[in-house]
Amino acid sequence: MKLPVKLLGVSAALILAATAPVKADEIRITYKSAKTSSSYYQMGVQIAEAMKKGSNGEIIVTVEESQGSVQNVMEVKARGADYVFTSPPVLVKLAQEGKAMFAGKGNGRFDDIRALFPIPSLTMQFVMSSEAAVLTFPELAGKKLLLGKGSFGAREGAKYIKLFGLEGKVTLVDVELSNAVSALKNGQIDGFVTAGSWPAPNVVEAAASTSVNLISMDGEEVKKTKRTRMVIPAGTYAGQDDDIVTTSLPVIVYTTTQMDDDTAYQLTKTFWEQKKEMVGVAAWWEGVDDQLMVNITGKLHPGAIKFYKEVGFPIAKDQE
Incomplete structure (x- = not known):
């Protein structure tokens, strides 16, 4: 399936942005998503645009294509503090336990995975x-x-x-x-x-x-x-x-403990503040609200926890 011309233009702009000089106050993030033909790739592009708009250009997100959530989780081994990715919570749990498709492929870095916010299930x-x-x-x-x-x-x-x-x-x-x-x-x-x-x-x-x-x-x-x-x-x-x-x-946006608390806070805060605008871009954001927080079965990033406590979102003890 071919992407709309408008979406391809946005994707190209994101790629070009990754090669531009980095400003001192910029936060640059790599968002590992899904195949370019999928709705989840489109969501990644929408999140990237929302982050840029909501932060007045201070948060720059480059969206990378992925072959699936297993690949997204596996790449935690080699990625750094700027890595953000999507996955169902069950895959993160399997990676941390070294089970199923992660059997024999365990890595201590999987224990560092932390959640930021939910996206459409x-x-x-x-x-x-x-x-x-x-x-x-x-x-x-x-x-x-x-x-x-x-x-x-x-x-x-x-x-x-x-x-x-x-x-x-x-x-x-x-x-x-x-x-x-x-x-x-x-x-x-x-x-x-x-x-x-x-x-x-x-x-x-x-x-x-x-x-x-x-x-x-x-x-x-x-x-x-x-x-x-x-x-x-x-x-x-x-x-x-x-x-x-x-x-x-459920599908959740994750990072790792390598990301500093302030960056995780800014990403989480900007996402929720821009969600209403995103509903106007695509109706699938309508189903994302604080009720989806219960679907995050692993730990939240401390920076995300700071935001959720500020706004009164429900946080379970095992998410901290």
Whole structure:
């Protein structure tokens, strides 16, 4: 997928900024994000612009492309005090414990990882044609569902199909997620699964071009997934009259203890002060508020803690 010309221009400006002479009062940060085609890369660019604007040019953020959160965490080994990156908290925990994909790759630097602030979560969204009359998971039986390929949403969607006893009862359509909206409109599928921030562009497109509904989970279903509960408010998508209960994978912006407290404080403070402006740029920032602080399962950076205590955000003892 190609990025919009405007976004490419911003990215190029950020790269050029990295080669410009450093002013004495500038804070220069490297923000390791995601693939350039992803919404999380776009979020990184938006954060970079917000930091520059909110600090009157004193905070300069260079956004780097990444192949994923595992790479972001691994690079902690070789990066310095200016390194900021995105990751689900579970990956940071696995790195610190030397488990799963980090088995045999442990490093003491992983223990130095500290959180700054949350960004939009990866939110599971089961989008169904209204004609399919599917409002619950049991009603998926006999339907055609597009999961996509290779993404978190595809893996998680397949997990839920098995978890809720639907394996062999749902026809899984093996095509790219980029074809989901047209396939839904043409009646080739009954629904598709996507994971990302909300409102998700492909769900917005689907809801605007045809009649759709999202599957809402009950409490027991959410519990079975062992994921974080998420509510997509009524009115997020065209024709959505009720809140949708689903699951999510939190995503947090991290740095390490190498970053000084004042820099961490300024980054955190500027992010929250600019968030309202960022909502005007992209609606996915609407879902970021102090209620997401509970999703940070590791320790916060002392500089971030200073800001949160100033504004009265909830801080748990194990986050300090």
